[in-house]
Amino acid sequence: MDLNAFCAKLDEALDVPPGTVRPDQALDQLEGWDSVAVLAFIAMADTEYGVSVPAKDIPECRTINDLANLILRQKA
Amino acid sequence: MINPLTLENRTILVTGASSGIGRATARLLSQLGATIVAVGRNANRLQETTDSLEGSGHHAMVFDLADLDAIPGWIAKVVEQGGPLDGLVHSAGIGSLAPLRVLGMAEVEQVMRVNYFSAVALTKEFARKRIHRQTASIVLISSVAGVVGAAGRTAYSASKGALAAFARSAALELASAGLRVNCIAPAYVRTEMYEATRGSLTDEQLNALVAAQPLGLGEPLDVAYAVAFLLAGTGRWITGAVLPVDGGYTAQ
Numbered sequence: 001m002d003l004n005a006f007c008a009k010l011d012e013a014l015d016v017p018p019g020t021v022r023p024d025q026a027l028d029q030l031e032g033w034d035s036v037a038v039l040a041f042i043a044m045a046d047t048e049y050g051v052s053v054p055a056k057d058i059p060e061c062r063t064i065n066d067l068a069n070l071i072l073r074q075k076a
Numbered sequence: 077m078i079n080p081l082t083l084e085n086r087t088i089l090v091t092g093a094s095s096g097i098g099r100a101t102a103r104l105l106s107q108l109g110a111t112i113v114a115v116g117r118n119a120n121r122l123q124e125t126t127d128s129l130e131g132s133g134h135h136a137m138v139f140d141l142a143d144l145d146a147i148p149g150w151i152a153k154v155v156e157q158g159g160p161l162d163g164l165v166h167s168a169g170i171g172s173l174a175p176l177r178v179l180g181m182a183e184v185e186q187v188m189r190v191n192y193f194s195a196v197a198l199t200k201e202f203a204r205k206r207i208h209r210q211t212a213s214i215v216l217i218s219s220v221a222g223v224v225g226a227a228g229r230t231a232y233s234a235s236k237g238a239l240a241a242f243a244r245s246a247a248l249e250l251a252s253a254g255l256r257v258n259c260i261a262p263a264y265v266r267t268e269m270y271e272a273t274r275g276s277l278t279d280e281q282l283n284a285l286v287a288a289q290p291l292g293l294g295e296p297l298d299v300a301y302a303v304a305f306l307l308a309g310t311g312r313w314i315t316g317a318v319l320p321v322d323g324g325y326t327a328q
Contacts, residue, residue, distance in 0.1 A: 039228040042276050043174035055278045
């Protein structure tokens with residue numbers, strides 16, 4: 001998975017300026033990371049990567065990297 | 077003893093019959109004596125439905141309702157094979173859970189096509205004189221999402237609300253022809269669609285959803301009972317209604 005492309009897609013899904021989302025970023029420091037953002041992430045994972053990310057796994061994620069790994073795990 | 081819910085000698089077309097509410101409805105209507113024309117996209121799952129029906133003479137029709145232009149010719153063929161219809165239950169539908177900022181227009185169009193446009197095309201054909209019998213009834217499966225809103229549900233809500241609005245006007249337009257048109261608005265029911273939604277929600281969100289339904293999570297049969305009531309003689313003075321079958325969800 002191209003992490004930069006993933007971050008760019010999250011920029012759009014979270015409606016933040018391009019370049020805002022970075023792989024090592026902590027989710028609790030990320031502006032706009034709320035319940036609608038979680039839905040947006042799940043929908044984005046489905047349309048862009050073709051995977052159903054279980055919402056129950058998201059609270060365990062600490063960083064953007066963890067979110068990417070969640071998608072990779074579903075793809076495996 | 078009488079059975080006011082009898083559907084003997086009635087032929088009823090049920091869309092979305094390969095799963096969930098459509099499947100439970102087809103099954104119940106057959107138990108009430110109806111002959112079922114079961115419609116779905118998946119041949120194997122549709123076969124499972126028809127195998128579970130009571131009585132004989134039922135038909136399974138594999139058809140994709142998203143192919144709107146093919147609906148008129150297809151309905152004509154259905155009637156050619158099985159005779160005129162007494163009822164139509166439109167339970168086919170797809171879900172959509174996507175906030176506006178990631179909602180693609182292709183998804184909006186697909187949701188409207190499968191959930192709503194197909195109902196228009198089906199009703200339009202059903203209303204033709206040679207397609208339906210003297211007194212016939214249409215039940216469209218809408219949703220509480222068409223009555224109240226929910227974040228991430230814009231496309232789905234709009235398609236289900238469109239069904240309800242359509243049913244009211246169609247009811248008025250078709251009353252003189254002996255046709256009744258009604259909607260049912262279920263809340264969360266234990267179906268394949270609910271299972272798919274479940275994955276997109278945290279346990280906390282899920283518990284909140286079910287807690288918002290005073291009578292708990294519904295079963296497909298709970299909705300099927302309401303469909304039968306509207307289709308049978310019991311519903312003869314009801315048209316243009318949107319009946320909540322939602323465990324009390326919209327009472328609040």
